[in-house]
Amino acid sequence: MNELRNENMSIRMRSHCIHMDNRRLLSVTGVTDVGCFNEHEVMLQTEAGGMSVEGMGLHITKLDLDDGQVIIEGEISAIVYEEEAPVKRGSLLSRMFR
Numbered sequence: 001m002n003e004l005r006n007e008n009m010s011i012r013m014r015s016h017c018i019h020m021d022n023r024r025l026l027s028v029t030g031v032t033d034v035g036c037f038n039e040h041e042v043m044l045q046t047e048a049g050g051m052s053v054e055g056m057g058l059h060i061t062k063l064d065l066d067d068g069q070v071i072i073e074g075e076i077s078a079i080v081y082e083e084e085a086p087v088k089r090g091s092l093l094s095r096m097f098r
Contacts (some may be wrong), residue, residue, distance in 0.1 A: 016018065016047040018079065026053060026072045026079075034070065043070055050082030 004083070028044060035043035037060060042053040047068075058074035074083030 020076065023055075023076045024073060026076055028053075028072070029068055031065065031068045031070045033065070034060070034096070039087045041076070042070075044070060048081065052078075052080045054080070062083075079084040 017028070019027045028046065030047035031044050032047065033045040035045065037043065037058070039058050040054065040056065042058055044051045044053070052071055053076060055074050056076070057075040058072055058076070060070060061073050062069065062071035064070075064071065
């Protein structure tokens with residue numbers, strides 16, 4: 001785990017990694033938060049953005065947000081990252097008169 005130090009505070013930066021075994025066991029690192037979850041979908045917030053794990057019979061067997069690790073078991077059918085919101089650049093006139 002990497003650490004970035006400042007004079008006034010210490011910020012932990014985690015690397016994001018996924019490892020899947022036989023579409024039945026998924027280990028995810030760099031997790032910052034867990035949104036909603038049920039047996040068909042697990043929503044995670046990671047260092048790389050929002051991530052959705054879809055499948056059947058999903059359950060979280062390990063959750064450690066201090067270390068940023070989540071382990072999910074079940075029949076995994078998809079892993080989808082959320083697209084980042086487009087950068088709002090302003091109107092044409094506001095960009096012309098900068």
